[in-house]
Amino acid sequence: MEIFTLQNPHLQMRVTSQGAALLALETATQQPILRPWQGDTPFHAGESSLFPMLPLANRVAGNRFAQRGKTVNLPARPGDRDGFLHGNGWLTQWEVSEIKENAITLQRRAKETCGFDYHAQITYTLAETRFIAQLVITHCGATPMLYGAGFHPFFAKTPQTQLQFSASGYWPEDERHLPLEWASVIPAALDFMVPSRPGAQWMNNAYSGWNGVARLINDESAIILRSDTPWLMVYQTPQSEFICLEPQTHPVNAHNQPGQPGLRLLMAGEHLAFTLHIEALQQL
Numbered sequence: 001m002e003i004f005t006l007q008n009p010h011l012q013m014r015v016t017s018q019g020a021a022l023l024a025l026e027t028a029t030q031q032p033i034l035r036p037w038q039g040d041t042p043f044h045a046g047e048s049s050l051f052p053m054l055p056l057a058n059r060v061a062g063n064r065f066a067q068r069g070k071t072v073n074l075p076a077r078p079g080d081r082d083g084f085l086h087g088n089g090w091l092t093q094w095e096v097s098e099i100k101e102n103a104i105t106l107q108r109r110a111k112e113t114c115g116f117d118y119h120a121q122i123t124y125t126l127a128e129t130r131f132i133a134q135l136v137i138t139h140c141g142a143t144p145m146l147y148g149a150g151f152h153p154f155f156a157k158t159p160q161t162q163l164q165f166s167a168s169g170y171w172p173e174d175e176r177h178l179p180l181e182w183a184s185v186i187p188a189a190l191d192f193m194v195p196s197r198p199g200a201q202w203m204n205n206a207y208s209g210w211n212g213v214a215r216l217i218n219d220e221s222a223i224i225l226r227s228d229t230p231w232l233m234v235y236q237t238p239q240s241e242f243i244c245l246e247p248q249t250h251p252v253n254a255h256n257q258p259g260q261p262g263l264r265l266l267m268a269g270e271h272l273a274f275t276l277h278i279e280a281l282q283q284l
Helices: none
Strands: 003-007 011-016 021-027 032-034 050-053 064-067 070-073 095-099 103-111 117-127 130-139 145-147 150-156 162-165 169-171 203-208 213-217 221-227 231-236 242-248 264-266 271-282
Touching (some): 064 145, 117 145, 130 264, 221 242, 264 271
Antiparallel strands (some): 064 070, 103 117, 130 271, 145 264, 150 242, 221 271
């Protein structure tokens, strides 16, 4: 497995071409911003620090959806009940197309029988105290196809960590981890308008009306997440020492929601671009 280490005076990251995943993102003093890959088990992107979600984010009910009156059946992985969960970019090998002291660009070409036919490019950059992830997906097929994307970072968390972000509502989940009816009233335990501790609870919820900014606040530092999308997915388990704040270009199961919100029908040569910023700040 190829691993690349890049750094500047403030931050350091490790990147692998397998799944275009991060294996670590930490400060110059080796304080983890994202939970590091432990390296003591066979690598899977789900154990990484961050991975990309493409050509869709999260789950699609029934692993199928309607597009312009036709049914699109997504690829299924043998023995995997989650079907095309997070797409396939995180499970495949990427090619490094450019590497600099503080930035790396990876790319892949993919084609699926269901209609996905694309070139994807990701650039990870360290700029002062910021980590920047930029994803561009270009459709290459003659037949238009619906696309979505996201990033799945695993932020390091302690019992004292506080989370803050605004949202207009959220989707509770069912036993299949698919969204129930959207609700404008957010339960107190899942409402982070005011900084509060996420605690040791199960969370796997998508939020709407997000303004693109979220904060993780610790005693001596703060992490600020920024992205250009109104949808944020929050995931943790009761036992986890991480919390996932996942900006997505569309809500969960948007493919089967009225109007297919956030999804982009791309013609040949058209692209979907998506950016994530993570900034590490010292508390004053």
